[in-house]
Amino acid sequence: MSKGSLEGAVVAVAGAAGPAGRATLMKLAEAGATVVGADAHVARLAEAVDAARYAHGGATVIGETVDLLDLEATRAWANSIEKEFGRIDGLVHLVGGWRGSAGFAETDLRDWETLEKLLIRTVQHTSLAFHEGLLRSDHGRYVLISAAGASKPTAGNAAYAASKAAAEAWTLALGDAFRKAGGEDGPRAAATVLVIKALVHDAMRAERPNAKFAGFTDAVELAEAIVGVWDKPAGEVNGKRLWLTPAP
Secondary structure: OOOOOOOOOEEEEEOOOOHHHHHHHHHHHHOOOEEEEEOOOHHHHHHHHHHHHHHOOOOOEEEEOOOOOOHHHHHHHHHHHHHHHOOOOEEEEOOOOOOOOOOOOOOOHHHHHHHHHHHHHHHHHHHHHHHHHHHHOOOOEEEEEEEHHHOOOOHHHHHHHHHHHHHHHHHHHHHHHHHHHHHHHOOOOEEEEEEEOOEEOHHHHHHOOOOOOOOOEEHHHHHHHHHHHHHOOHHHHOOEEEEOOOOO
């Protein structure tokens, strides 16, 4: 990622209040983007926005409370960003959640109901809401963060892996829409899946100082990879899974 590589761009971040969201707001602001973050956790979102503003004086970083489980509210959010700033160049999907069980037979389908909302419905709503705006951009990007478990599910992670796999499929379908819209010239916008094993951040290391976190991706490294999606031509990243951990 080069400093200033996103100068003038406008990027929305869904799920901006967590460790990955905080790092992503920072890196997008550092690259020169106007950043609009959304999260259900109002206080943590305000902290993340303030931290990014403080780290990069003069950067435009905004936090908004949006119900991403409401399609019309999500569409209104996308429209308001484009109306205020004149463009929308990206949506980074960082809405997360995990539920698991001791084994396959112990799976609680209430976990699926929760994860379907968090990991699938929010992808559906944000992709539908931002699709047209990203096509209007000259370098629109939709970036989904997924997990290696979607490609190699384990017995106790059936609900989580299936949710992630569905979110990946939906995002790759968006990529096909971008490909078709581009015609012979190739896609102008791109939908990309970044795949990690799991995320690690400083607070986790502080809580478990002896843990190795083997194969985990640091939140800052993930944020750098997210910004790096804009550094590559749309045709190179559209409809692709980009692995930040060895593929299973």
